Amino acid sequence: MPEKIIYLDYAATTPVDARVAQKMAGCLTCEGLFANPASAHAPGRKARGAVEQARVQVAALVNADLGEIIFTSGATESDNLAIKGAAHFYRNKGRHVVTSRIEHKAVLDTCKQLERDGFEVTYIKPDADGLIGPQAVAQALRPDTVLVSIMHVNNEIGTANDIAAIGAIVHAHGAWFHVDAAQSAGKLPIDLKQLPVDLMSFSGHKLYGPKGIGALYVRSQSHVNLDPLIHGGGHEHGLRSGTLATHQIVGMGEAYRIAREEMSKDVTHCSALRQQLWQALHAEVPEALLNGHPTQRVCGILNVGFPGIEGESLLFACHDLAVSGGSACTSADKTPSFVLRALGRDDQLAGSSIRFSVGRFTTKEEVQTAAHIVSGEYHRLRELAPAAG
Amino acid sequence: MSDPFAGYNDTVRTHFRTPRNAGRFAAGHERILAGSAGQRRHGREVEFQLQVTADGRIGDCRYHVYGCPATIALCSLTSEALKGRTPAEAAGFSVVALADQLGLPAEKRDAAVTVEDAVRAAAGRYNAALAVSPAVPQLQA
Amino acid sequence: MSIFLDHNATTPLEPRVLDAMLPLLRGTHGNPASVHRFGREARVALDRARAQVAALVNAQPPQVMFTSGGTEADNLALRGAVHAAPRSRLLVSSIEHAAVQETADALAKDGWAVERIPVDSECRVDLPALEKLLDGGARLVSVMLANNETGAIQDVCAAAGLAHARGALLHTDAIQAAGKMPVDFTALGADLMTLSAHKLNGPRGVGALIRNRRVDLSPQITGGGQEQGLRGGTENLAGAVGFGVAAELARVELNARCRHLRALRDHLEAQLKQLSGVRIFAAHAERLPNTVQFAIDGYAGEWLVMELDRRGFAVSSGSACHSASGRPSHVLLAMGCNDTVARGAVRVSLGVENSVDDLDALLATLGAITARRRGAVAFA
Known part of the structure; x- marks a missing residue:
């Protein structure tokens, strides 16, 4: 196994930016901000100050107000809190929820649980490009629909939904709108003063921050109420109890600050690398297929289907590249990606698709090497296989 | 959650990365037995060719394989193991036992069965006539 | 100062814990759910941490489920246990931490029967009163191992015996006890136990629920299948590793x-x-x-x-x-x-x-x- 593995799995998780790590380390030591932010004494107040500064930084990236950001243990918890919280609070108003078939498992598994709790859920099928159209959402709405949850950017194929248009339809209908923005924050502009969104989930570790921290945006203007998921202590306006992990929050804040200041640089960098990777792969493997919409998408994710070869072998052959066969959260499960199948790809092509995701620290050389390895292994496996027919 | 590739030991990995005897015999080769098994839409397809020498033993093998790493490695290992055996012995060769020896996970038993079926289909085409007649036409792959 | x-x-974070965490904050570290090497290394680190936490309380590594902290673990224990058994009764001591008290209150509001177990003037749970309450049947009894305010240690072993005799499960919040007294999950006879890293010189934002695996729990955070399907979400790797080292130091010292x-x-x-x-x-x-x-x-x-x-x-x-x-x-x-x-x-x-x-x-x-x-x- 070569010493240096090329990491092209930024959509699963990102390395922590060195600047973030430094800020976090500063909070962890005795001289730092280690006290409990809920404590009344001076060290506690200092920790609280750091937490509030981080809240400002997170809010600033998405143009939200300070009081609209609730820290959680991650985007999965944010999704759970938004969906279960709203559905349960408004259960006497209606028991129908709308989502899509290609949401992250954090949303899908939560909706499955709602179904067990007596709710009805409509799962919208994406179009062939992997987009959820506003019209498809409009058709799924019912008089008893209380909540619509549609992701901003899909984690496997990188397509970006028009959440402004979807939100307008949802709001005209009088339902609440939740958006999982774990993959889009810092990569696409998000202006929550303009977007008709009531709840939005964010992650720390998808944007060069630490794992185990996330946030939920709760729009103050819409007065959406949530049943809390975790009780005890009344932290985060009573919506999310539990001692706040100062270093985690500060890390997320710093990561979001950097993302805001360097977004155009990051986007330019990732777009160029993604373009380079696709061109190199396409030149070597002309039959390769791009999964997902070619332009309405996020900059860092490239999902490619390789026809005529078996998926597990392709992934195993590219074992020295850190890439993903699907979403990391389900990748130990060898059933073909439910997202790609929802796009109408057959099992074979869904199985032999690779998600490459580039990021801030990816280099041109890495992309070139990766394209070389993948196309070489593709041709090797292709030659090994019997003639199709 | 476990590593899906954890069941592949170094032997499997080596034969997957550098399979022995892969490909097919060039046209014009004689005394070739061919057989196939599996279907691509079910995730596995194997074509095996056995070259039988004048003394009735397998001199060399070739194969094409579409499938998971275990299927590919088993084709390579089997192609080595068959050399020197009679076709009758090849027909009785247990790829499943080989898979067990390699410690492949139980769910890879289907891969072994597919390779075994392809070998058996090829070896089953051998008969006494082939042993004495060097001019048997190449069987359709 | x-x-x-x-x-x-x-x-405060133990410097040796910080040393173990820093490489995880700085290097490229994968999502433990990914199949590539970065993901595998992350998983190995996570498993080591699980074994270290298990050793601190004499539990088996697979019994350890990492959470975002003690509060979440308490919530998961209470909600998870009662949601898995419809219309069941819950008995909690009257000196529990807010994480247990308020979860019990929320469950009461949702229609579950919740009773408080009294304590004596020395902050000790009244076991005869618990026994009497158990006559009415219960799914779960929650008694903390040591109280966070007075420090009073509870006879959890006896409470577990009483609970089990009536077919109830026992949860103990051992957040304050772990690292300050010997804690033995197996010997206590508890079915569920809550731990928190930052109370034993580990990092904030990570805790654990120790679970006897015959206990059915309904997950409270779903999605991704992590922690045996009981707690979805990408694991806080640096946090878990820090918790592991802190637990190991607490055990040895x-x-x-x-x-x-x-x-x-x-x-x-x-x-x-x-x-x-x-x-x-x-x-x-x-x-x-x-x-x-x-x-x-x-x-x-x-x-x-x-x-x-x-x-x-x-x-x-x-x-x-x-x-x-x-x-x-x-x-x-x-x-x-x-x-x-x-x-x-x-x-x-x-x-x-x-x-x-x-x-x-x-x-x-x-x-x-x-x-x-x-x-x-x-x-x-």
Whole structure:
């Protein structure tokens, strides 16, 4: 196994930016901000100050107000809190929820649980490009629909939904709108003063921050109420109890600050690398297929289907590249990606698709090497296989 | 959650990365037995060719394989193991036992069965006539 | 530089724990769910941490489920257990941490039957009362191993025996106990146990629920199938690794730490008793070696805490999680203290880095504050 593995799995998780790590380390030591932010004494107040500064930084990236950001243990918890919280609070108003078939498992598994709790859920099928159209959402709405949850950017194929248009339809209908923005924050502009969104989930570790921290945006203007998921202590306006992990929050804040200041640089960098990777792969493997919409998408994710070869072998052959066969959260499960199948790809092509995701620290050389390895292994496996027919 | 590739030991990995005897015999080769098994839409397809020498033993093998790493490695290992055996012995060769020896996970038993079926289909085409007649036409792959 | 005497609220991170965490914050580290090498390495690190946490409380590694902290683990224990058994009854002691109390309240609001188990004046759970409550049947009994305010240690083993005899499960919140006394999940007979890293010199934002695997739990955070499907979400890798190392250090150094803490605590209590009008809560109960909760006759706890804070001492009046509410401690009220006495409470909770000098400075300051204000009306 070569010493240096090329990491092209930024959509699963990102390395922590060195600047973030430094800020976090500063909070962890005795001289730092280690006290409990809920404590009344001076060290506690200092920790609280750091937490509030981080809240400002997170809010600033998405143009939200300070009081609209609730820290959680991650985007999965944010999704759970938004969906279960709203559905349960408004259960006497209606028991129908709308989502899509290609949401992250954090949303899908939560909706499955709602179904067990007596709710009805409509799962919208994406179009062939992997987009959820506003019209498809409009058709799924019912008089008893209380909540619509549609992701901003899909984690496997990188397509970006028009959440402004979807939100307008949802709001005209009088339902609440939740958006999982774990993959889009810092990569696409998000202006929550303009977007008709009531709840939005964010992650720390998808944007060069630490794992185990996330946030939920709760729009103050819409007065959406949530049943809390975790009780005890009344932290985060009573919506999310539990001692706040100062270093985690500060890390997320710093990561979001950097993302805001360097977004155009990051986007330019990732777009160029993604373009380079696709061109190199396409030149070597002309039959390769791009999964997902070619332009309405996020900059860092490239999902490619390789026809005529078996998926597990392709992934195993590219074992020295850190890439993903699907979403990391389900990748130990060898059933073909439910997202790609929802796009109408057959099992074979869904199985032999690779998600490459580039990021801030990816280099041109890495992309070139990766394209070389993948196309070489593709041709090797292709030659090994019997003639199709 | 476990590593899906954890069941592949170094032997499997080596034969997957550098399979022995892969490909097919060039046209014009004689005394070739061919057989196939599996279907691509079910995730596995194997074509095996056995070259039988004048003394009735397998001199060399070739194969094409579409499938998971275990299927590919088993084709390579089997192609080595068959050399020197009679076709009758090849027909009785247990790829499943080989898979067990390699410690492949139980769910890879289907891969072994597919390779075994392809070998058996090829070896089953051998008969006494082939042993004495060097001019048997190449069987359709 | 202030002197930190509020270790039951949180503890400073042990430098050796920080050393173990820093490489994980700095390098490229995968999502433990990914199949590539980065993901595999992350998973190996996670498994090691799980084994270290298990060893601290004599549990098996697969019994350890990582959560975002003690509060989430308490929530998962209570909600998870009762949601898996419809219309069941829940018994919680009246001195539990807010994470248990408020979860129980929320469950009561959702229609579950919730009863409080009383305690005696020394902050010990009333076992005969528990036995009587169990006659009505219950799905789960929740009794903390050591109380965060008074430090009183509960006879969880006996409570587990009573619960099991009536077919109920036992959950114990061992957040304050772990690292300050021997904790044996197996010997206690508990079915569920909550731990938190930041109370034993580990990082904040990570905790664990220890689960006897025959216990059915309904997950509270879904999506991704992590932690045996009981807790979705990408694992806080650096946090879990820090927790593991902190647990290992706490296990190896337990006796030395306890000796040190007990010596300090005994010194503090002996000197406190020299001040007039001092009352130590749960003085006759078996207590954690690091905790002293006391009141000084005529002084409001909040006022003393503020005065000490101005002079550079971080202590608390009770649970940090309630310091903003201004309500008197529910623990002291449950012990039968009246409102005035309960409002007098000051909690000093010691840590391994404290010294006799720290305490002597605290005592001198307390003496000065009370001498100056002696006779004045302290309840503003």
